[in-house]
Amino acid sequence: MGGGVVKHLLRNHDLIAERTGLDLQIKRVAEPQVSRVPAALSAVVTDDWRQLVADDEVRVVIELMGGRTLALEVARAALAAGKPLVTANKALLAHAGEELFALADRQRTGIYFEASVGGGIPIIKALREGLVANHIASIHGIINGTCNYILTRMADEGKAYAEILAEAKRLGYAEADESLDVDGIDTAHKAAILASLAYGFWVKMDDIHVEGIRTISALDISYARKLGYAIKLLAIIKPDENNAAQVRVHPALIPAGSVLASVSGVYNAVAVDGDVVGQTLYYGRGAGADATASAVLGDVVEAAAGLGVNHSSRFTGHDLYGKVAKIDQVVTRYYVRLSVLDQPGVLAQVAAIFGRHDIGISSVYQPEEHAGETVPLLMVLDQAREANFQDAYREIQRLAVVREPCQAIRVEDIS
Amino acid sequence: MGGGVVKHLLRNHDLIAERTGLDLQIKRVAEPQVSRVPAALSAVVTDDWRQLVADDEVRVVIELMGGRTLALEVARAALAAGKPLVTANKALLAHAGEELFALADRQRTGIYFEASVGGGIPIIKALREGLVANHIASIHGIINGTCNYILTRMADEGKAYAEILAEAKRLGYAEADESLDVDGIDTAHKAAILASLAYGFWVKMDDIHVEGIRTISALDISYARKLGYAIKLLAIIKPDENNAAQVRVHPALIPAGSVLASVSGVYNAVAVDGDVVGQTLYYGRGAGADATASAVLGDVVEAAAGLGVNHSSRFTGHDLYGKVAKIDQVVTRYYVRLSVLDQPGVLAQVAAIFGRHDIGISSVYQPEEHAGETVPLLMVLDQAREANFQDAYREIQRLAVVREPCQAIRVEDIS
Numbered sequence: 001m002g003g004g005v006v007k008h009l010l011r012n013h014d015l016i017a018e019r020t021g022l023d024l025q026i027k028r029v030a031e032p033q034v035s036r037v038p039a040a041l042s043a044v045v046t047d048d049w050r051q052l053v054a055d056d057e058v059r060v061v062i063e064l065m066g067g068r069t070l071a072l073e074v075a076r077a078a079l080a081a082g083k084p085l086v087t088a089n090k091a092l093l094a095h096a097g098e099e100l101f102a103l104a105d106r107q108r109t110g111i112y113f114e115a116s117v118g119g120g121i122p123i124i125k126a127l128r129e130g131l132v133a134n135h136i137a138s139i140h141g142i143i144n145g146t147c148n149y150i151l152t153r154m155a156d157e158g159k160a161y162a163e164i165l166a167e168a169k170r171l172g173y174a175e176a177d178e179s180l181d182v183d184g185i186d187t188a189h190k191a192a193i194l195a196s197l198a199y200g201f202w203v204k205m206d207d208i209h210v211e212g213i214r215t216i217s218a219l220d221i222s223y224a225r226k227l228g229y230a231i232k233l234l235a236i237i238k239p240d241e242n243n244a245a246q247v248r249v250h251p252a253l254i255p256a257g258s259v260l261a262s263v264s265g266v267y268n269a270v271a272v273d274g275d276v277v278g279q280t281l282y283y284g285r286g287a288g289a290d291a292t293a294s295a296v297l298g299d300v301v302e303a304a305a306g307l308g309v310n311h312s313s314r315f316t317g318h319d320l321y322g323k324v325a326k327i328d329q330v331v332t333r334y335y336v337r338l339s340v341l342d343q344p345g346v347l348a349q350v351a352a353i354f355g356r357h358d359i360g361i362s363s364v365y366q367p368e369e370h371a372g373e374t375v376p377l378l379m380v381l382d383q384a385r386e387a388n389f390q391d392a393y394r395e396i397q398r399l400a401v402v403r404e405p406c407q408a409i410r411v412e413d414i415s
Numbered sequence: 416m417g418g419g420v421v422k423h424l425l426r427n428h429d430l431i432a433e434r435t436g437l438d439l440q441i442k443r444v445a446e447p448q449v450s451r452v453p454a455a456l457s458a459v460v461t462d463d464w465r466q467l468v469a470d471d472e473v474r475v476v477i478e479l480m481g482g483r484t485l486a487l488e489v490a491r492a493a494l495a496a497g498k499p500l501v502t503a504n505k506a507l508l509a510h511a512g513e514e515l516f517a518l519a520d521r522q523r524t525g526i527y528f529e530a531s532v533g534g535g536i537p538i539i540k541a542l543r544e545g546l547v548a549n550h551i552a553s554i555h556g557i558i559n560g561t562c563n564y565i566l567t568r569m570a571d572e573g574k575a576y577a578e579i580l581a582e583a584k585r586l587g588y589a590e591a592d593e594s595l596d597v598d599g600i601d602t603a604h605k606a607a608i609l610a611s612l613a614y615g616f617w618v619k620m621d622d623i624h625v626e627g628i629r630t631i632s633a634l635d636i637s638y639a640r641k642l643g644y645a646i647k648l649l650a651i652i653k654p655d656e657n658n659a660a661q662v663r664v665h666p667a668l669i670p671a672g673s674v675l676a677s678v679s680g681v682y683n684a685v686a687v688d689g690d691v692v693g694q695t696l697y698y699g700r701g702a703g704a705d706a707t708a709s710a711v712l713g714d715v716v717e718a719a720a721g722l723g724v725n726h727s728s729r730f731t732g733h734d735l736y737g738k739v740a741k742i743d744q745v746v747t748r749y750y751v752r753l754s755v756l757d758q759p760g761v762l763a764q765v766a767a768i769f770g771r772h773d774i775g776i777s778s779v780y781q782p783e784e785h786a787g788e789t790v791p792l793l794m795v796l797d798q799a800r801e802a803n804f805q806d807a808y809r810e811i812q813r814l815a816v817v818r819e820p821c822q823a824i825r826v827e828d829i830s
Contacts (some may be wrong), residue, residue: 301548
C-alpha cells in the first residue's frame, strides 16, 4: 500500500501542485526492511519510525503498516507531536479510535482516514461533510471486496464457496488466511467507523453482530435469484424504534433490481439514506494499492492544506443514540430454506409454528427437486423480531419431518 | 428550493450545531413577493436583496432564485462584499463562472456550488477533494432527472415519448416548458461545471455538443435492450487522443449490465474514472427541494466554517487541455436503425458504404417485423470518427432501398 502511495504521489505531484498549490514531498519513509523500499527513496528511508515522527520537516505522518500494535504506537507518537495522521487502518480506528481522536483534539490536530472504508470511494467525506445536515436514516454497505468477489463468482458460475475461495487465493483476491475477510471482521471494522460517524458515539466492536459468508451456498444464491433477490455481505447501520443504533454485519438477500445488487466483483458500494437528501450511493474499488492511494493522497492534501488551521474531528458531540441495539431485538425479514420429507402436511406443520410465534409468511416456493428423501422448502417471512424468529426456527428444525441442511438468511428491503 | 433549505435548516439546526459547533441562523430572506414567505420568517423577510447583502450580520449569502440576470447581480454583490456565495444555479455558473470565481479569488472568499450538479449527491466535493490526486480519465453522468424519468418510463412501459412527457408534466416531473431539460441544455450546464472542475479551464457552453431526447423512440429503446443496451441521456467528459477535452451531451446506448444502466427514474448518477482510483460512481436524487437542500446546507456549513480562512477556488491553474474537441473529431461507436425495402442485396449495399468509409460493422440484427413495405435493419458499428460516420450515414440514407425513418445513436462502452 505504501508503494502505491509513493508511486502516485511522484507521478501526479505536479497535478496536485497545480490544483492545490501544495508541493508534497516524501521527506522520510520508515520500513523495518529498508531493502524493500525502491532505490529512488534510498536517501530518505529509515528503519526507525521514531526518527520519521521526530523529524521537523515531516509535517504530515502517513501510517500504512496495518495491524494494531506498532501502528497504535506510531499514531500516538504522531498526534502527540501535533502532526496530523493519515491512516488507512480500519482495525486501528475501530479498536482505538476513541482514544486517538481524543488525543488529536487535545493536540489540535486531525486524523484523516478516508482510505479506511471503501478504498478510493470518498465515503467518509460524503458522510462527514456532504451529508452533514442529514440525520442518517440508514447505511447499507458492501465494503469487503473479497467477499463480494466470492459471492459474485458463486452467483455467476454456480460453484461452491470452497472452490471459489481457492481460486480467489490463487488470483490474489483473498489472503492466505481469509478469516478476517470471509468471517466479516474487516466489514465490522469499517461498520464501526461508519456507524460512529453517522451517530456520533464510538461503537465498540463487541457490540456489533457479525456473521460471515462461509455458510452461503451456491444453491441459496440460485434460489434467491428465482425469488428476485441477490445475496450480498452487508454492513447495516440504522436506528431502531427504541433509538438504539443497529450495527450488524451479515449476508442478506437484497432486491435484484436494487443498485446495490448490481455491485459485482471486488467493487464496493455504500448506500446512505439521509433524512434530507434521500437515498445516495457511493461506488468504486474498495481495496488495492491504487484505489487506496487515491484516498490517502486526498487526505494528505487536506491535512497539508489544513496545517495551522483549527481542527474538529466532528466525531463527538452529537450523541444521537449512544447505544447499540442487541441483535435479539432487531426486527428483520428472513429467507428460510428447509430440507423436508416429501409427504403431505409438512408445510402445515411449519406454518403452524411460525403462526404460533406470530410470524407471517410472505411467500413460499417449493421447487420440483429432490435431494435423497428430502425436498427443499423455501419461505420468505414477514418482519419478525430476531429472538422470536430464532425460537420458531429452532422449533421447526426439531420437527421429525425437517432434516439437515437448513439455512436462514436475513432479507433487507432496500430500494 | 428556498423553502426546502429553510425547512431543513430549522428542523436539523441542532444536529448541525452538535456536529460542527456552528449555530446557523437565517438573518434575512429576500423575496420580491414577501407574501410567499412563511409566517415564521416574516420578521426577517425583505423584498430588497441589496438590504440582505449589505447586512453586516449576514455572513453567508445563499442564492436560490435561478435565472442568469438578477442572480448574476446578487452573486457579484455578495462576492464584492467579501461574503461567500452558496448557489445551486448551474446556468449562472456555466455562463458566468469564470468571472465570478475570479471575483471570489480577488475578494479572498469562496463560491460553494455542490447543489448545482446532481442535487444532493456530493459530486463536486468528490471531484475537487476526494479525487484531487487523480487525472480524470472520464466522467459519464446521468444528471437530468426529467430526462431519465421519461426514458425509464418509455423503457418500462413501451410508450411513446410524447405520451410519457405529458404524464411527467401532470405529475410535476417535467416543467410546463420542458425544453431546458429534454433538449439537453440543463445537462450541458452541469457538464460545463464538471468539465471545468476536471480539467481546470472554463469550458464554454458554445463548445459543448448537445443533443436531447425528443427523437428517442420506444422502439429504439426496445431494440437496444435486445442488443444488450439501455438508452440514457449522458454528459460525457473525457480527453481525446489530441489532448483536447471532449464535452458532449447526447443520448447513448450503454451496456445493460453497467451500474449506470441501473439508474432509473428521477435518480442521477455520475461515474468518474480517475487514473489512480479507477472507476467510482455517485448516485442519488438529482433534483427536488429536499435533495438540493442537503447540498446547500452542506455548503453553508463549509462556507461558515471557512469564514476567515484562506480560500482557493481550485478552479484554475491546472490547465490540462485548455481546449474542447470539436464533435466532428470525436471517435465513437454508433447504433443505426434503418428502414429498408424487404428485398435481397440491401445489406450488401449498406455494408459496402460503411466499408468504403472504413467503418467496421460489429453486429447486425434484422428482426422479423414489417412496417408497410419496409423492414428494420439494425447495426452496431465499430469505432469511427464522427465526420466519417456522418458522411457514410448521409450516403446510406440516399440509397433507393433506404426509407424514412432512420435513427443513429452513439454507443458508449462503459463498464
